[in-house]
Amino acid sequence: MALPEFAPLRLPLRRRLQTLAVLQWVCSFLLLGQLCTLLFVLALRGPLWLPALLYGLWLLADRDTPRRGGRPSAWVRAWPVWNHFRDYFPISLIRTVPLDPGRNYVFGFHPHGVLAAGAFGNFCTEATGFGRLFPGLQPRLLTLPCWFRLPLFRDYAMAGGLVSSEASSLEHLLAGPGGLVAVIALGGPPEALEARPGALRLQLLRRTGFVRIALKSGTPLVPVFSFGENELFQQVPNPPGSRLRRLQGRLQRLLGVALPLFHARGVFQYSWGLLPFRRPIHTVG
Secondary structure (H helix, E strand, C coil), rough: CCCCCCCCCCHHHHHHHHHHHHHHHHHHHHHHHHHHHEEEEEEHHHCCHHHHHHHHHHHHHHHHHCHCCCCHHHHHHHHCCHHHHHHHCEEEECCCCCCCCCCCCCEEEEEECCHHHHHHHHHHCCCCCHHHHHHCEEEEEEECCCHCCCHHHHHHHHHHHEEEECCHHHHHCCCCCCEEEEEEEHHHHHHCCCCCCCCCCCCHHHHHHHHHHHHHHCCCCEEEEEEEEEHCCECCCCCCHHHHHHHHHHHHHHHHHCCCCCCCCCCCCCCCCCCCCCCCCCCCC
16 A cells, blocks of 8 residues: 655645635535534524524525525625635636626536536636626526525525526526526536546536526526546546445435545645645636
8 A cells, every 4th residue: 555645844835825725615515514504503402592593584584595696795705715725726717708798698517526616716706807707797606405405504605606506596597687697517416426537428418407498588508618627536436337326326316415425635645635636727618
């Protein structure tokens, strides 16, 4: 067995900040929703039960917001931490043509990757300059509805521009007068199970509902390709038909989310861990 390759003890501060930025992002993706739910339940059972109860009632009244364009925060999207997140890989957004801000658009994003780092960095933050490249347009990244059932976490997710991927959510976005970009990771959760270095497989044959909605509303479809997205993580081998893949399929149908068994590097060593590899991501649209 090969010995682990450890990170040098002396690294520039900017590299440390980049690693911390990506570490908090991975932990947010994997653990923050569950942690927020636990804190909410504990608050209900403790001395903070009244504020928690009021928040729960507000959640009930606010339950349709993820399907009605969300609640993005320019302040959250411009946090300096996202610049360190961008520079870790690094991530770049390349515009091929200018877009009329008087219209709505559907960005078909591919590939999904394991954690959709490119989609998050480009469309949930301003780190790569979306607002500068596409003035007058505001992105909304569609994601699984289950994330918006988690108290507190749902508000943090919406602050970055995340909205529900339900058909009614997309219809609402495209029904407006203009200025919105609905970003859809075309392959969705099933494509995450295919993401590994050197692989590129688009899951689209049974996922064409967004095309029908775009045609009905007269909304242009813009192809977006994220080069390098699948190079960030290794996965435990799970070829179609394998026992692991069948189990992942059952869990996906039960939970609504894909559960790829991924690994890459750690914080202090480069041989194994849940942090992505430092690989450049070039998103072209």
